[in-house]
Amino acid sequence: MTATAGSATSAQEIANAFARQSVVNLTSELHSAIDQALPSLEAQLKGGAGGSAADPTSVRAAIASLQTLRSTPSPTMSVQTKAQKPSGPSSPRTKLSIAAGLIAELVLGIGAAFGAQALDPRLRREEQLRQRYRLPVLARVPREPRPRTDKPLSPVALSPVTLEAYRTLRGTLTARRRAAGADSGMILVTGSSPSEGKTTTAVNLASTLAIAGTRVILIEADLRRPAIGSALNLRAEYGVASVLLESVPLENALVPVPGLDSNLRVLLANYEGGWISELFSLPTTQNLVAEARELADYVILDTPPLADVVDALPLAEQADDVVVVARIGKTHLKKLDQLGELLADNGIKPAGIVLIGTPRPGRSSYGYYLGNRAPEGGREVIRSGAPRGGKRTAF
Ligand SMILES: Nc1ncnc2c1ncn2[C@@H]1O[C@H](COP(=O)(O)OP(=O)(O)OP(=O)(O)O)[C@@H](O)[C@H]1O
Ligand SMILES: [Mg+2]
Known part of the structure; x- marks a missing residue:
């Protein structure tokens, strides 16, 4: 992930904040999905369809694992490495820009020369x-x-x-x-x-x-x-x-x-x-x-x-x-x-x-x-x- 800002510190902060917020958003989506699923499972449990907690396919075991998931951040996304502060600006890339400008000028110049030669040949x-x-x-x-x-x-x-x-x-x-x-x-x-x-x-x-x-x-x-x-x-x-x-x-x-x-x-x-x-x-x-x-x-x-x-x-x-x-x-x-x-x-x-x-x-x-x-x-x-x-x- 890269972030662009006017200073190195701002770019670092933006990258880290974005990563953090992405994990928070995903966890909150997961938790609300669990919140929606749990009531119906608990109703089934009350109705006597609980089964043994040792049976992983039982309603009781499903409720137990959803409650565990509900108490932790999303396991599908986490911040592994924080963004580092960049050592120098990534743009403008002066040398690259000058080289590109020179090449463009050369191409235009050659084109103009060919044009002039075609219109007024020597x-x-x-x-x-x-x-x-x-x-x-x-x-x-x-x-x-x-x-x-x-x-x-x-x-x-x-x-x-x-x-x-x-x-x-x-x-x-x-x-x-x-x-x-x-x-x-x-x-x-x-x-x-x-x-x-x-x-x-x-x-x-x-x-x-x-x-x-x-x-x-x-x-x-x-x-x-x-x-x-x-x-x-x-x-x-x-x-x-x-x-x-x-x-x-x-x-x-x-x-x-x-x-x-x-x-x-x-x-x-x-x-x-x-x-x-x-x-x-x-x-x-x-x-x-x-x-x-x-x-x-x-x-x-x-x-x-x-x-x-x-x-x-x-x-x-x-x-x-x-x-x-x-x-x-x-x-x-x-x-x-x-x-x-x-x-x-x-x-x-x-x-x-x-x-x-x-x-x-x-x-x-x-x-x-x-x-x-x-x-x-x-x-x-x-x-x-x-x-x-x-x-x-x-x-
Ligand atoms: N054979 C040659 N090789 C290289 N340069 C030459 C040659 N002959 C003339 N020149 C140079 O070309 C330029 C023009 O020469 P010259 O003054 O003889 O041309 P011109 O046609 O009389 O010019 P104008 O239209 O101004 O009267 C001068 O700089 C001269 O030194
Ligand atoms: Mg002359």
Whole structure:
């Protein structure tokens, strides 16, 4: 028997009182039953049906045993052991409660994560790109294990395998340009969501093109979240707005990057003001593009996620190639679909996808090569055809 109370003493007293009272109740029920039976037996005895007291079945013997029972407590129930005072509270059971709470939270959390993933799935595997889009994967950029910064990663911060991936991207894109009969071009880097690695891709593509001996201008066309200046430790007197709004010659606004190849020069976004989305719609944008093409072999444009902000759309229309950055674990597939539709609506067919965050290749140099090199002279094409399980969108 257990009793629950606010204190150990009360719980002990309740348990003992209950046991005591249960015995009293049962004894009293027994005694009243005997009291009811005795008069009729005594009447039988008076009527001469007593029999011998030695005969256990006689009326006299029955009366004798009932009278004995009547004078004692019920033999069917007694208190054998009294309740002990408990040494500590039995509830709340803090550890158990915390464990149960954590498990419940975990279950709910996992459920919510599955729910979110089902409603708004993210890119998890390259295979999903194959199923949805008819675009080549231009390069697979491995996940850097421990970036020491939340800024875009400059070439000096990247590991050899990741630098190799950007060399692959250079090879793939220059091969495309050569196939179009050109040794130069304007390449715009965009994506569908924030923090996918667009700026890192633009900076490293520009740097690797410069190392290969071509003159490169990197234009920071993300006016809302400019990050190239702080990532490369650059300062400039003039920037995009100076050229577009104040007629500063592009040549005067370009800055070299200390520590990187001198073939690379950068036009930073030094813009503070309203009506951002209109800035690249100004006629002076055409002049900027024309000047940049004259001063460099390759012009690389770093832009915001076009599916979110369309600021750089006029630039995308003028670019020779548009590169879409998608990142495993980050890119939302719906946003990527939206970007595909936006570009298709504006008559833009991207050159392909740069996939960021792929698993790092193994140690063997052979696996290392296979993990990053695209076959067919640097051009790997995701075959078009019937979708395998997924739907195709506008890309
Ligand atoms: N290959 C990589 N492995 C691990 N981290 C990376 C890799 N590439 C970029 N990052 C990190 O991802 C974050 C976003 O990178 P980056 O600024 O280049 O993205 P973004 O798409 O330009 O972002 P935004 O939308 O803000 O312009 C940074 O913290 C950067 O250090
Ligand atoms: Mg960026």
